[in-house]
Amino acid sequence: MAEMDQIDRQFSPYVLAIHTGTPVLFANNDSVAHQVYSFSPPKRFELALYHGRPREPVVFDRPGIVTVGCNIHDNMVGYLYVTDAPWFGTTGDDGVWTGRDLPAGEYELQVWTPLLPPHEWLHTQSIALGDQATRASFKLKRALRPEPVPIKDKRVRDY
Amino acid sequence: MRLSSLALAVSMWMLGQSALAHEITAQIDLRAVVVDSPLDSFTEGGTGQLRFGGDDDGLRLGAVMIDAAGEIVDTVRYGVTARATGDGDRNPIDLTEAYLEWRPYASSPLRWKTRAGAFYAPISLENRSVGWDSLYSISASAINTWMGEEFRTIGLETSLTALGAPAGRNFDVSIVASAYGWNDPAGILLFQRGWGVHDRQTALFGELPRPLVQDPNIPNIEFFDEVDGRYGYYAGVETRISGSHVLRALHYDNRGDTAEEDAREPTWLTRFDSFGARVELPLEITAIAQYMQGDTAVGASADGRGFIIVDFESWFVLMSQQYGRHRYTARYDRMNTETVRGARFFDSHQDADAWTVAYLFSFDDHWQLAAEAIRLAGSLRQRAEIGLPARATERLLQLAARYSF
Structure with a gap:
């Protein structure tokens, strides 16, 4: 769960x-x-x-x-x-996600974020894994939008 | 199941329901007030535009406010607010808002919201706190002060929002429309006293003394009354970006019939356009600007536009920073009214501005301390009618201790 x-x-x-x-x-x-x-x-x-x-x-x-x-x-x-x-x-604040114990082989790697315009939500690349640790990176065309902020002030009522 | 255990189960369920669905807030706001002003406040029948006037130094009641909100059924909420302002209003405590709101679950990216009852039109970008208090200072800007004084939607409002998130947009767009009654006197206070800057909200059955009394039999203004049998309307659009930046525009027209004069208050024909933006900047800085421009008219005329017509205009810019439990706010208000027809019978003319600085300290969820200084300076030609100089400068320093639970 x-x-x-x-x-x-x-x-x-x-x-x-x-x-x-x-x-x-x-x-x-x-x-x-x-x-x-x-x-x-x-x-x-x-x-x-x-x-x-x-x-x-x-x-x-x-x-x-x-x-x-x-x-x-x-x-x-x-x-x-x-x-x-x-x-x-999901990636951490540093933008990194680590997958462990993946068997060697051909993989398709996808990243998704709602913090870009929708046509840029999904990025895909193929990656071949061997016995060694491998890095893959996605370069985004633009900076991510800020995440929606929480409303900490309990006095705020305008919803 | 025995009846007693059934009753117990039912009462437990009720208890669970009531704990779940209702939020009640009570707040008491006590003020220490220091005033430097040659005028009596409008709350005492003067032409002063602040809540406290020349002789009001000392301890005052800011407000006692009780607010209840919750659900009647799953998608129907209610909101009720009552306030006492301790300044001799007709009822010691009175309602300022009371409405039902229906929010059906959205089944598509379009969502409806409908309100019925008595409530504030979506104009103010400052009055975001429980009970429609300003989040940023004690006193609201001139525009939103006027909303609290003379305006309440008593009727129906519906809004349709195109939600951005499901389509990957970071903004929602809403349109809102309303039809209402009981707002025919709206305009009289602005006409007589000009724009003001304060935190007093007129209650639904509330009254204020008339700044310029013409008929001694009716010394008070009664605000929310239906005289001409015509409903008014407003229509507006709002964009909310990233859930926090807000842009608004709204057109308001109470469709008053200026020929209707045989009532306690004659009908005022009041129309305006309102624009506003609230932007959240880095370092928890909020910037707000609002602009309002329109006219109000009274009295029969051949063209139906009114015997006396007054143009009005106001804008303000506010900057506020939240710093931990501290909030610092500065605001500049510009206020103008000008009689464009019938000035020889009554010349309503204001040319004034106001600076407000405020500091709010939220000690915990219950206690808040607030300090505010206002300097409102300018001219109001109506004062000549009662033998006062048109020009005046009012200064107010107020400290508020607010306890809510």
Whole structure:
């Protein structure tokens, strides 16, 4: 089971990468209630207003990109990257992801980010792995947009 | 299941529901006020444009505010705010907003929101706190002060937002439209007193003393009244970029019938265009600018445009920085009104500006201390009607201690 939290009226992490079929718990850590929903084709769902942990996780049983929002707080946005790939993950703040114990062979490597215009979301390259550690890098044409910021000030009410 | 355990289960469920769906905030705001002004405040029937006037030094009540918000059913929220301002209004505590909001779940990148009741039009970019208080200072800009004084949407508003995130855009675009009533007197205070700078919100059943009393039988202005039986409207557009930068434009027209004069307040025909931008900069600096331009008219005329017509215009620029628990804000307001028809009967003319600096310290989630200094200077020709010099400079220093829970 994976978790996507809601902290300071924002989803955390902003992007959660999961394997197809993974249940995800949308835990609410805020003092205000949230109402998480998605109308993305791979998974449409609505979680009625709740505090704390929801009763049930949401199972993402089809690969694709799922955009999630909160019906009350329009500023909140998060993404689930649901994939059939056997190896996947999200990069750290340094932009690096490390895959371990991959057998030698030919691979297709894809990166995806919602912080670029949509036609630049997906980048693909082929890579051959031998016995040694191998590096691959993607050079983006432009800087990433900033991630949506949380609203820390509890006095703010204009949603 | 025995009945008692069923009742227990039901009450537990109710308790769970109520804990889940309702947020109640109460706030008390106490002020220490030092004023340097030759004028009485408009709250006492003067022509002063700040909330406190010449004789108001001392401890004052800023406001007692009670706000409740929550869900009635899954997609229907309510919001109710009541305030007491302690300055002799008709009701010691009165509602400032009360509405229902329906937010159906979006099933496509288009989402609807509909509000019904009494609420603020989406104009202010400052009044973002619970109870429609400014987030950045004690007193709102002249434009948003006026919104708090003479405007409330009492009717229906609906908005349609094209959500950007599912399509990979980092901005949402919304259109909003409203039809409302009970706003026929809107314009009278601006006409008589000009623009003001303060934090007092007129309650739905609230009154203010008239700055220039013509009929001693009706010394107070009653704000939210339907006189001519015509509904007004507004329509606007908003863009929200990266969830934080906001651009807004809105056209407002109360469609007042200026021929309707046989009421406690005659009908004012008030129309304006409003523009605003709020930008979040690095170092937690926020910049806000708003501009408003329009006219208000009263009295029967052959062309239906009004016997007296007053043009009005105001803008402000605000810069604010959040630094940990501290917030520093500076704002400059420009305020103008000019009578373009009927000036020989009543010359409403203001030419003024205001500087506001504020410091807010949020001690914790409950306590906030705020200090604010305002200097509002300029002329108001209406003062000549009551034998005062048109030019005046008002200075106010106020310290607020706010406790909320």
